[in-house]
Amino acid sequence: MRTSTNPELTAAWATVPDVAKARERYEEAVRLRRTFRGGATPTAALTGVQDAAIATFTATGKWPANFAKDAAKAHAEAVVWEAEVVALRRAEDLLKFAAEDTRDTMAPDVLAHLDGRLAEILAAAKDASTALGDVTTPEQAIDAGGEALDAWRQLTGLLSDLRNVRAASWDVLRSVTPEGERARLRMWAEQGHGEVRGVRLEDIPEHVRSAVRNQSYSIAQLRWLAHSGAAYVPTSFDDLEAHVVAATEPVSYTDDGRVANYNPDVALIPAPRPAQVYPHSSTPHIDHSQPTPGRPTVNATVPDPSPLAYSY
Incomplete structure (x- = not known):
């Protein structure tokens, strides 16, 4: 169980009765397990009876007539003792988890x-x-x-x-x-x-x-x-x-998960480039009822083609 010396934390937990009750149950289980009487496991109890019988036989040459009765009694008492010890240990573990869970829930x-x-x-x-x-x-x-x-x-x-x-x-x-x-x-x-x-x-x-x-x-x-x-x-x-x-983080997103940008996009319009007129250019003769227009003023020349180069 988590413990604290912080008075505010102690007072806060005290406002939740279920937490205090769960902790009391856990602490009582710990006390019962620690103060429970000592004993032997069934195997250890039977071993003790067997050792005593062997010692008697070695000393007197006679096997104890009450061996079966003593073995059955020792085993039965040990089974009961072990069952309670295991139950107390399980109770302590389960109540510890229950108390922690109650704390987390509350x-x-x-x-x-x-x-x-x-x-x-x-x-x-x-x-x-x-x-x-x-x-x-x-x-x-x-x-x-x-x-x-x-x-x-x-x-x-x-x-x-x-x-x-x-x-x-x-x-x-x-x-x-x-x-x-x-x-x-x-x-x-x-x-x-x-x-x-x-x-x-x-x-x-x-x-x-x-x-x-x-x-x-x-x-x-x-x-x-x-x-x-x-x-x-x-x-x-x-x-x-x-x-x-x-x-x-921003709270607005587009459908594809990107951050929504509501700032307007301003596209700059480039300055128009003057039309290039080459020596071979001519003015379109759209209206044939009028005289044929003169040739336009040349302001550009056709660049020389790139030399042909073979690569091997």
């Missing part, structure tokens, strides 16, 4: 809870940031005192909550992401996706992008997120993927 509810927690944190941070005014450092807050100092202290506590919520959301997302997609999830996290929606990464201030990529927030980033209104927690891998696509 992950969207947990992520939705974390999204609500993020909204609460940022709403409180926005109010505190307003009271802080132009103060940007702890030294300035100490000098200002009063409401500014109280607001700085509140933001410091909220900053810790923000870090825990973000760490918890990525922990849950990693646990429910298919193994083949975890590389993409890791890449998106490193690029800064999954933190704000409706805003392209290049439109986010660099200091915020850096904090998002490294998961190292400061009060400056907390204040920006609080006032942006764009921070969110993805509710699933598919939800995150949809936001990444919307923030990085």
Whole structure:
């Protein structure tokens, strides 16, 4: 079972009773298996009876008359013991998988809870940031005192909550992401996706992008997120993927899969080339009721033909 010391993650899972119940069942199965009485397998039990009989025969020259009864009893008790041991081990394995499956199934509810927690944190941070005014450092807050100092202290506590919520959301997302997609999830996290929606990464201030990529927030980033209104927690891998696509790719495609380009194509019209008139050219005599037109003015010559060259 996955465990965590993150208070936000623990509190989020606590909002789903089925997860807590499944975990309790698994932990009880572990306790029962570990405290179950010791014993021998049927083969080991029979071997023990046989060894005792052989030892008696070696010492006295008489084979024990109750050998069959002792062997049957030892074997029967060992079969029962082994059956219960195997059952407890299977119960532990099955309940472990059931608990993990329950966690994965209920992950969207947990992520939705974390999204609500993020909204609460940022709403409180926005109010505190307003009271802080132009103060940007702890030294300035100490000098200002009063409401500014109280607001700085509140933001410091909220900053810790923000870090825990973000760490918890990525922990849950990693646990429910298919193994083949975890590389993409890791890449998106490193690029800064999954933190704000409706805003392209290049439109986010660099200091915020850096904090998002490294998961190292400061009060400056907390204040920006609080006032942006764009921070969110993805509710699933598919939800995150949809936001990444919307923030990085065009949404219009042609029927053959190419990106649709709605910019008009402007074709340049080339300048007309003057007609070439050769010495052998003549003016067409279209109307034979009129005099024969004169020859046109020559402005070109027929180029010499390329010499004939044979290749062998």
